[in-house]
Amino acid sequence: MSEDSKRSVVVERTATGHFVATNARGGTIRFGTASDGGTSTEFTPVELLLAALGGCTAADVDVATSRHAEPAGFSVSVTGDKVSDELGNRLTDLTVTFDVVFPEGAGAERARAILPRAVKTSHDRLCTVSRTVESGTPVTVTIKDD
Structure with missing residues (x-):
């Protein structure tokens, strides 16, 4: 595989059950585990x-x-x-x-x-x-x- 075929993200914890994924271009998306009883709107x-x-x-x-x-x-x-x-x-x-x-x-x-x-x-x-x-x-x- 060439380096051009590699895709990656880094996932970092921001709080218990909450994370942010960052792609190689610097884009981010926040998500969570809905461990708050389902009130969070995060994916x-x-x-x-x-x-x-x-x-x-x-x-x-x-x-x-x-x-x-x-x-x-x-x-x-x-x-x-x-x-x-x-x-x-x-x-x-x-x-x-x-x-x-x-x-x-x-x-x-x-x-x-x-x-x-x-x-x-x-x-x-x-x-x-x-x-x-x-x-x-x-x-x-x-x-x-x-």
Whole structure:
């Protein structure tokens, strides 16, 4: 793998159950564990995974369709069931649902026509997040030696 293929974030604790992730470009996102009884509005790590699934495929589909017409509405909802069983905690039944509306016009007709193919291509080949989840990529966890 080349250095250009490497992706990374650093996650730092800001308080009990609260964290900030920083990417290599300096962007940040705050999240937490909802250990406060569910009153915090911060995303949980599971919600970030769902957002990553939806965001990755939404970006692919947006690029493919919006070159033909600007959507009048574009949203993606992502759901999953959190289970705890003999395999541990995980999500099952992940579903990504597109709700895309284009205005009238020739470009919009073309955008509507390619929407199903764009969604399928993103799912089957392009979306790094869903492709990683579906392929079951192993995760290595280490502790840094000082």
